[in-house]
Amino acid sequence: MQSLIKNKKLNKTQQTALEKLETIGLPTKKTEEYRYFDISDIREKEWDIVKHSDINTTSSKEFTIIDGKVESYPNDINLDISFDEEIDIDKNHFDPMYYLGHTMSEKNIHIKFKNDCTIVIRQIFTAQNKMIPYRISFDIPNNINVRITDLFEDMHSQDIFVNSGYDITIGQNAVCTLIQEKTTYNNNSKFIFSHYAKVNDGGIFNLHTFDFGEGKSLQLIKAEIEDNAHINSYHLLFAKDNSNIGTVSKIIHNGKNSKSIQKSKNILQDKAKGIFDALINIKNSGKGSATHQNSQAILLNDGAMMASKPQLEIYIDDVEASHGSTIGELDKDQMFYLQSRGISQQEAKKLLILAFANEMIDVIEDKNTQNFLHQSFEKSYYNKAQMECILTCHNCEDMILKEK
Amino acid sequence: MSKKIVLDIKDLYASIGEKDILKGLNLQIEEGKVHVIMGPNGAGKSTLSKTIVGHYDTNIKSGDILYKDESIIDLTPEERALRGIFMSFQNPVEIPGVNNAYFLRTALNTKRRYEGADELNAAEFLREVKKLLKELGMKPEMIQRSLNQGFSGGEKKRNEILQMMVLKPDFIILDEIDSGLDIDALRDVSEGINKMKDGKRSFLVITHYSRILDYIKPDIIHVLKDGKIVKTGDPSLVQELEKSGYETLEEK
DSSP, X not given: OHHHHHTOOOOHHHXXXXXXXXXXXXXXXXXXXXXXXXXXXXHXXXXXXXXXXXXXOEEOSSEEEETTEEEEEOOOTTEEEEEESOOOOOTTOSOHHHHHHHHHOSSEEEEEEOSSEEEEEEEEOOOBSOEEEOEEEXXXXXXXXXXXXXXXXXXXXXXXXXXXXXXXXXXXTOEEEXXXXXXXXXXXXXXXXXXXXEEOTTOEEEEEEEEEESSEEEEEEEXXXXXXXXXXXXXXXXXXTTOEEEEEEEEEEOSTTOEEEEEEEEEEOXXXXXXXXXXXXXXXXXXXXXXXXXXXXXXXXXXXXXXXXXXXXXXXXXXXXXXXXXXXXXXHHHHHHHHTTTOOHHHHHHHHHHHHHHHHHTTOOOHHHHHHHHHHHXXXXXXXXXXXXXXXXXXXXXXXXXXX | OOOOEEEEEEEEEEEETTEEEEEEEEEEEETTOEEEEEOOTTSSHHHHHHHHHTOTTEEEEEEEEEETXXXXXXXXXXXXXXXXXXXXXXXXXXXXXXXXXXXXXXXXXXXXXXXXXXXXXXXXXXXXXXXXXXXXXXOGGGGGSEETTTOOHHHHHHHHHHHHHHHOOSEEEEESTTTTOOHHHHHHHHHHHHHHOXXXXXXXXXXSOSGGGGTSOOSEEEEEETTEEEEEEOTHHXXXXXXXXXXXXXXX
């Protein structure tokens, strides 16, 4: 990997990122943030960078990004899309891979929202045996309300290393709801998403991440929140086989009366290892702030593992704070209740797992997105390519119960 | 004609944790009859019902429970349920995220599969349940909510009766079905139970109070005290107990 960086011709952003990377160095086994995520196979491999075709970008309803290149995007008057060589990056990110991503990305995909709107981004991976570095930035000006649904497909790729992430600026009193669904099918692919979000005064950042499936995937999030700003960060993980998937985050309360809620639910099956290593820091400028952090994990069998490390670092007295972490099995009384109605132990377990996951999906306000996420989860959980009728869809109930 | 016994409990000793609760209990439930168990707090009434349905808390030390002439003490709770045993819980557990309709359809279709019948699809099932909801005075949206989540005490009990009416079990244990019910709910719940009486189905009603017995006419009354049945009699025993309490009872 080192040789990739050496021979590169760099623009100003890449130069800044490289200088930071050289200062802190690539992560090793001893790097705290990568303690539960072995990065040696990524480090040691001599990666080829993916090459993109010269096909021109076209217009479509949704954004489509294939192997890190925008193939199509909406011709929407509410959006300003550019491919910039130089952008401002965070100068103090905890994650070296944030800087590696910026160093290796030729152009940054920049999306500026001009009015309230909703966009869908499909990130599709088709490459074989390649490194795919690219970065996306979102600029949400003051008082604008946006919803971004970001969906991943890796069915046709093999042995890839994706190094990506977002730089998000949320203006004063603006709202950004980012829903990211990553269902991964390849257990030999590696994903590192390193994000930075700045939430200005009165802004709200609702982040919902859904990681289902296999492989190695880590999201590293740094978020800074200013006066009266909020972040609501929800993470649902279902990992199986030998996968190693999780979240490492640092939420920093810079401003007074800022609020953070972080909730993580994790379901680990087979020999999967889950990670929730999350720090919330309230600085002494964060008077009157509130934070609530919670992580719950269910281990479905021996051999599954969860590294859960919720942490609070508070430098001021006048705050409201709570955090907790539980790792366990399913509730015995709930299991018994279902079994006492003739439902087998195996089926009862499935129902309770769905219930555990549904709580994170049902907080999404948009019904179509909710249904899509239910379907994604159930497909991954039941290991089915398609499901005609998902268990959590209640459309026929509505219809039949309203019949006269 | 000799009476047919559905449930036969023989010299049952059972504990919860280290504590011995049932101490040589004998009880026979007749087909088509409504049996009532009354008794003071701590007598073992709830332990008895838990032991019959195979609750994980209970531990049988000796004795046997025969259901339709076969021992059930080694069966899982779901096998007991599929054979026709149903218990209405005193405090039904809330299960957020499990849709009430989906749960009930899963339970019904599991039973139908067990009995060799065709499964019902969502539409067939919901049309069937809609009628029952009306009979029980339940709002249709109750079936669309998470199982028991945020239900009032009365709604939870009605939901238990709804399950009973859908699953049509042969032997029904009603564990303090009357606790926490107002008059209207008690009447609706009792009507649901009475509709299930068909001369073949048997009931074991566990209660502290005689109030529900004004609605569900019992056939046989048992008094449970200190882990044993100490007295069995006809419904007039209820008045006797109301008058003089459990203290004065002598062993039968």
